[in-house]
Every structure is written in structure tokens, then in C-alpha cells.
Amino acid sequence: MPAKVITITSGKGGVGKTTAVANLAVALALDGSKVVCIDGDIGLRNLDVILGLENRIVYDIVDVIEGRCRLKQAMIRDKKLPGLYLIPAAQTRDKNAVSPSDMNRLIKELRADHDFVLIDSPAGIERGFRNAIAAADRVLVVTNPEVSAVRDADRVIGILEAEEKGPAALILNRLNPSLVRNGDMLSPEDVLDLLAIELIGIVPEDENVIISSNRGAPVAFDQKSRAGQAFRNIAKRLKGETVPFMSLDHQNGLWGRIQRLAGRK
Amino acid sequence: MSFFERLFGRKNSANSAKERLQFVLIHDRTDLTPAELDSLKDDLIATISRHVEIDPEAMQIGVEHDGRSQRLVADIPIKSTARRRSRKSK
Numbered sequence: 001m002p003a004k005v006i007t008i009t010s011g012k013g014g015v016g017k018t019t020a021v022a023n024l025a026v027a028l029a030l031d032g033s034k035v036v037c038i039d040g041d042i043g044l045r046n047l048d049v050i051l052g053l054e055n056r057i058v059y060d061i062v063d064v065i066e067g068r069c070r071l072k073q074a075m076i077r078d079k080k081l082p083g084l085y086l087i088p089a090a091q092t093r094d095k096n097a098v099s100p101s102d103m104n105r106l107i108k109e110l111r112a113d114h115d116f117v118l119i120d121s122p123a124g125i126e127r128g129f130r131n132a133i134a135a136a137d138r139v140l141v142v143t144n145p146e147v148s149a150v151r152d153a154d155r156v157i158g159i160l161e162a163e164e165k166g167p168a169a170l171i172l173n174r175l176n177p178s179l180v181r182n183g184d185m186l187s188p189e190d191v192l193d194l195l196a197i198e199l200i201g202i203v204p205e206d207e208n209v210i211i212s213s214n215r216g217a218p219v220a221f222d223q224k225s226r227a228g229q230a231f232r233n234i235a236k237r238l239k240g241e242t243v244p245f246m247s248l249d250h251q252n253g254l255w256g257r258i259q260r261l262a263g264r265k
Numbered sequence: 266m267s268f269f270e271r272l273f274g275r276k277n278s279a280n281s282a283k284e285r286l287q288f289v290l291i292h293d294r295t296d297l298t299p300a301e302l303d304s305l306k307d308d309l310i311a312t313i314s315r316h317v318e319i320d321p322e323a324m325q326i327g328v329e330h331d332g333r334s335q336r337l338v339a340d341i342p343i344k345s346t347a348r349r350r351s352r353k354s355k
Contacts, residue, residue: 147282147289154290161333183277190283194290196332 003036003114005107006238007136008171011152013123015144016173019209020231021120022050023220027235029084030220033115036075038106039089040132041122042097048088052079052216062090065102071109080221085114095127100134107135116238125159133160139168140200145175145186154195169200171234176205177248201234203227204248291328295335302326309339318344 008021018041025037038061039047048054059074064087078084090097103119110117121132133139139160143153153170160166172188179185186194188202206227212219219228220235226246233243292298297305306326313319325340 147286150286151289151293154293157333158294180279183279186279186282186286190279194283194286196330 001115002111003034003117004238005111005117005119005135005137006140007040007119007121007132007138008140008142009121009129009132009156010123010142010149011125011156012143012149015142015149016203016209017123017142018046018050018120019213019218020140020142020171020173020203021047021118022218023228023231024235024238025051025084025116025118026078026081026218026220027232028116028118028238029078029081030232031235031239032083033239034083034113035116035118036085036087036110036114037118037120038087039120040128041120042089042128043091043094044122045089045091047120048076048086049216050213050218051086053086053088054216057088060088060090061106062093062097064106065098071106080217095122095131098131100131103131103134125156129156133163133165136165139165140171141168141197142171142173143191143195144173145180145188145191150186150191150194157195157197167197169198170195171201171203172199173203174205175202175248180248199245200237201230202245202248203230203234204246287330291330291335294330294333295328297328302328309341313341320344 006024008017008024010017018039021037025035029035037047037051039045041047042062045060048057053076056076059069061074063069064071064074074087075085076088078086107117117135119132119136122128141153141156141160143149157166157168160168170192172191175188176185180187188199192199204226206219206225208222208225209219209227212222212225218231219225220231222228230246233246236243306324309326310319310321310324314321319341323342327338329336329338
């Protein structure tokens with residue numbers, strides 16, 4: 001079966017696109033899929049460090065497009081997962097080194113022998129974003145429960161609709177359940193009400209995300225992490241499985257128990 | 266929000282975020298600024314007043330959303346003809 005091509009984008013920078021791509025790629029590969037992920041952020045390469053593959057880069061996506069190497073030579077195999085590959089971004093070029101038709105040609109070649117092609121879009125709505133969505137079968141929009149991230153997500157969703165790349169699905173990243181409970185963070189219901197699109201996953205704020213990116217081993221490998229579990233659930237949904245959304249109300253510790261006893265939650 | 270903020274009735278910040286976003290998104294999606302909406306309102310009042318007597322003060326105009334589509338909604342109360350006649354006869 002030819003690969004499903006999924007682009008992860010957001011509008012605003014710093015909401016967790018690259019983390020989402022790395023974790024979904026790992027989760028899909030852990031589940032036995034053949035996955036290739038492409039860093040679309042030319043000039044600001046990052047997916048390689050999040051995956052811990054920065055020392056293995058010889059060729060990048062622009063080398064493939066400009067014919068300096070074959071596609072296979074630019075595909076870096078993951079250290080742990082034999083079914084996971086990365087095509088890194090060029091670091092010394094800019095977004096104009098690639099065109100949407102270059103992306104279409106490249107991805108056509110990848111479709112035949114993979115199950116998933118994941119594309120990490122740069123922030124913004126310019127050339128790099130256009131390149132990243134050109135070949136997408138499906139687009140996931142990552143946002144945080146904050147005013148600026150939600151506003152930019154809405155802009156991107158509108159453009160995706162106009163480009164007939166919709167309907168996009170939403171990943172709500174870095175949700176802090178206790179702030180939501182106290183009325184100091186937009187809840188998943190608020191965000192869905194505002195953006196009016198399908199939800200594919202909620203990822204709770206989790207310090208393990210930072211710890212695992214320090215180590216170059218995405219949190220999806222960590223069976224105990226809540227964020228890791230959330231990403232593994234999204235990967236299952238991408239494969240068409242129905243997975244219930246995780247409960248975010250659970251709060252451990254003495255204070256959580258006292259609050260429950262006092263009937264505040 | 267802490268217990269004390271709750272006690273002194275500070276506004277729930279998630280609610281203000283949602284209200285502000287609702288307003289901003291409508292204008293982002295329609296490309297219609299509050300000033301443009303006001304001038305649209307004035308034009309509507311002028312046009313409608315040529316045909317029927319309305320109360321410009323009571324007229325409401327706004328953009329509402331239904332999923333991802335927007336709709337311009339105007340509420341324009343018409344002055345009752347009976348009242349106008351009785352006023353004229355006085």
C-alpha cells in the first residue's frame with residue numbers, strides 16, 4: 001500500500017511541531033510501520049537533534065533536489081528503529097532552494113516503499129509552509145492553549161481550507177490540566193469551540209519531553225511518560241484505530257486527594 | 266487562580282482569553298474591522314430609512330459564527346405604523 005503523507009504545521013513557532021513529528025515517527029515505527037520523516041525547515045534544521053541523529057548527516061534534502069546525491073543516500077536510518085528514516089533539512093540554504101513541485105517529485109518516490117511520510121513544516125505561512133503542504137494527504141495543526149498560538153492556528157486552518165488541503169486535524173500540545181481546572185488555561189472544549197476542527201490528540205505538559213530531547217531519544221520511547229502515551233495514541237489514530245482520549249483529571253499526591261475529598265473537582 | 270483571587274472575584278483568565286479570541290478570530294476570518302462594520306451599519310441605516318422608519322439607536326449588527334463559516338446578522342426594529350399615525354394626528 002502506498003504511503004500516507006502527513007504534514008505537521010502550526011503557524012506560530014515554538015508550539016511543538018518538531019517534537020510532534022519526532023514522536024509520531026517513533027510511535028509509528030515502534031508499532032511496526034515503515035516511516036520516513038522530512039525536516040522541511042530549511043536553514044533552521046532541528047528534527048535531527050530531536051531524533052538524536054545529528055552526527056550521521058552527510059547529505060540533505062537540497063542535495064537530493066539539486067542532484068548531488070541519490071534519495072537513498074540522504075535517508076538516515078534511526079539508531080534504534082530499523083523502520084525509521086530521516087531526510088534532514090539543509091542548514092546553509094534558505095526555503096527558496098525547494099519548490100512545491102520538487103517536494104511532489106521527492107515524495108512520489110518515497111510513497112512506494114513506506115507506510116508513512118511525515119513532513120515537519122516550518123513556522124509561518126510562506127514558501128516553506130507551501131512546500132510542506134504541497135504533497136500532503138492529511139495535515140495536522142499543532143497548537144497550545146494560548147491566545148497567540150490559537151489565533152495563528154486559525155489562520156493556518158483557513159489557508160488549508162482555501163488550498164483544499166482540509167479538513168485538518170488538531171493536536172493540542174502542552175495542556176496543563178491543573179491550570180485548566182483553576183480556570184487559568186483554555187480547555188480543550190474552548191479551543192475546539194473556537195477553531196471548529198476535528199481533534200486528533202491532547203498532549204499534557206510533561207517535563208519528560210525536555211529531558212528526552214536533551215538525550216535525543218523522543219519521549220514516545222518512554223512507556224511511563226504521559227506525553228509519550230499521548231503521542232502513541234495519536235499514532236494509533238493515524239492508523240485508523242479508535243483510541244479513547246486520556247483522562248486529564250487525574251491528579252496524584254496528597255493535595256489532589258484533598259481536593260477530591262473537598263469536592264472541588 | 267488562587268483561593269484569594271477567587272474570594273475577591275478576579276475574572277477567570279481562561280474566559281477572558283476565549284472571549285478575546287472569539288472577537289479576534291471573527292475579524293481575522295472576515296477581514297472586517299470594527300470601523301468597517303460601523304460604516305456598514307451607517308450605510309444600512311441610510312438605505313433602509315428610505316423605505317421604512319427605523320430606530321437607528323436600537324439597530325444591532327454583528328458577525329456570528331457557525332462552525333468555520335461566518336454570518337452577518339442584523340437586528341433592525343421597525344417603528345410601528347400605528348404609533349406613528351397617532352403621533353401625526355396629535
